[in-house]
Amino acid sequence: MTDNDEILFKDEIPPLAPAQGAKDDGWKILIVDDEADVHTVTVYMLAGQEYRGRTFYFLHAYSGEEAKIVLAEHPDIAVILLDVVMETDDSGLRLVRYIREELCNYTVRIILRTGQPGKAPAAQVILDYDIDDYKEKTELTLEKMLVTLISALRSYSFITTIENNRNGLRRIIEASSDIFERQSLQKLGCGVLSQLTSILQLKKDAVYTHASGLTASGVKDESMVLAATGDFSQYVGMHIEEIGSEAVHRALDRAKSQPHGFYCEDDKCAWYFKSKTDSENFLYFELAKDLDENDRDLLELFFTNVSLAFDNLYLNKGIEDTQKEVIFHMAETMECRSAETGSHVRRVSEYVRLLALKYGLGEEQAEMLKLASTAHDLGKIGIPDSVLNKPGPLTPEEYEIIKSHVQRGHDLLMRSSSPIIQTAARIILLHHERWDGHGYPQGLVGEETHIHGRIVAVADVFDALSNKRVYHEAWTWKEVFAHFLEESGKHFDPCLVDILLENKEDFIAIWEEYHDVCGVCAGSREALPADSDRPA
Structure with missing residues (x-):
């Protein structure tokens, strides 16, 4: 044998030192061969070599089945030096198919090495299998081995760079979708x-x-x-x-x-x-x-x-803030026109938010519902003052006029594409429907009425009963809660009544925070029982 242009055999080399760890971020090279001498010689030939400043880190398998285990533990192997004939004549070829078709690993570079070229003709193998090179063991001198390996590593590096870029762009697309x-x-x-x-x-x-x-x-x-x-x-x-x-x-x-x-x-x-x-x-x-x-x-x-x-x-926030301001101003306008003291809309909106959260609606939806509910009586802007602020009982004709406010208010807002204003339009139309179907304007039954309308119905009547109005005195808390218990499943959604009765202190706390110390309100009289001075 001569110097470096000839393959080295085991009897020419000292004992093999343990393979270095991966701490230096070396290129992982898997040697798959059933002959221990081939492992020893390959490592010795390539010891100390580098590519792009990274050393070679060798992994070992002595059969196709062992190689599968190593591949599972090290999915980032760069190159496989693979023997064709091991436990069977086609063990190496079967492993190639396993890597490409079952593991779907198209990144790792595979170099076939064989000592029995007749078992698998090179021309046919290159055509039928996704490999990078096919060498006879006897022709692999140090120089040829190094050239073959560096070429494979260069291909692996290019492929992984492309794959990383593709993964990065995919993450950009996914991330952009998320943040928008x-x-x-x-x-x-x-x-x-x-x-x-x-x-x-x-x-x-x-x-x-x-x-x-x-x-x-x-x-x-x-x-x-x-x-x-x-x-x-x-x-x-x-x-x-x-x-x-x-x-x-x-x-x-x-x-x-x-x-x-x-x-x-x-x-x-x-x-x-x-x-x-x-x-x-x-x-x-x-x-x-x-x-x-x-x-x-x-x-x-x-x-x-x-x-x-x-x-x-x-x-969008600027648009939404503008919409909120418009809705609040509309609500304030209605309060002034109907001689209300200014706290009815605020109390109703707080009751609505509390009911929505206790019912299980999300924070964002509860906040939107709170805002939208401030416009629940918007349609009264078209009701004559003589009817709206009448201290005595309404005639049947006057009551029909009052009832028309839901359709008026809904029609004012229904063409908006804003989610907040669409919610307000829905509330205006539905907050006088009843659970038993005897409400207006559509006579909807039970859950046919959107939950937004059912929530505002409870909040509006709760405020109407618990505060003094031009047409009735404020009810006691005992009377208010007794009325809701009696009307559960009739006027109101039973689930919402249960929430109200289970959280009395929270609703009373809102009333106390925004209570009208003096003055009277003139809103929502059509939501009250026929005899609204005291419950029957």
Whole structure:
């Protein structure tokens, strides 16, 4: 035998040292061969070699079945040096099919090596199996082995880069979809931090999962921390200037000066964005590992989408705030016109929110219902004062006029596309329906009436009975709750009556907080019993 251009045999080498650990992030190379000498010689030939600054880390299997176990434990193997003939004449070929078709692993590079080329002709094997090369063991000198292996590693590197980019883009799409569904600043802030971790976690063992970070947003130098993770959790809800970390402020200041608002140095990264509505938005996070160029590209793309999400949220918030203001002003107008003291609408809205939460509606829906309920008597804007503020009993004709307010109010709002105003229109139309079907305007029975209408019906009558009006004195609490017990399953949804009776103290507390000390109300008389001075 000669020097390095000849294959080395076992009797020419010293005993093999234990394989190095994976601490240096080496390329994982799996040797699959039933001959122990082949393992020993291969490791010895390639000992000390590197590719792109990473050494070779060898794994060993002595049969196709053993190789399956190793593959399950190490899904990130880069190259397999695979013998064709082991426990059977086609063990190696069967393993190739298993890797590609059952594991669906198309990333690992496979180099077939055989000492019996006649068992599996090279031309046919290359055509029929997804492998990178097919070599006879006797032709693999150190130089040829190294060339073959480096070529395979280069292919593996290209494939994994493409796959990581594809996974990164997929995460960008998923993350963007998630953040655009967030309907509040706090939820958007939480979503950005959550999706940030997902985007950067391109490997199962990625250290990026240990990131600490925060998001902040606000206008006119009043940015508040919306969400935070790790070391920054204590700052949620605080002004950004209160964050006790010079590193955070330094990174955010530098991000402001960057063309794309993105700054990253060492393990500290920051992003700054000013929206079209002049809101300032910040993101700061710390990682245990430097970002590579691919990570930076993905983050810049993600932050572009986050910028659009913040813009959309602020624009929608502005529209929603305007709608809220319009509804409140309409409610205030009705209160003034009907000689109410100003607390009826507020009390009803608070009762509605409490009922909605106790019934099981979500916080957002309860808040929207609270706001929308303030317009429940909007239709009375078309009712003559002589009828609306009449202190005595109504004639049948006058009662029909009063009843017309539900359709009037509904028609005023029904064409709006705003969820809040649509909810208000529904409440106006349905809050005088009864559980037994004897209500108006449609005579709906039971759950045919939307839960929003059923909730406001309880809240409206509860307030009407418990406060003095121009046409009746306030009832005692005992009388009020007795009336609801009697009307459960008749006028009111039994489930809502149970909630009212089980939470008496909470409803009384709302009444006490917004109680009219003096003056009387003239609203919702059509919701009361026929003899409203005292219950029968």
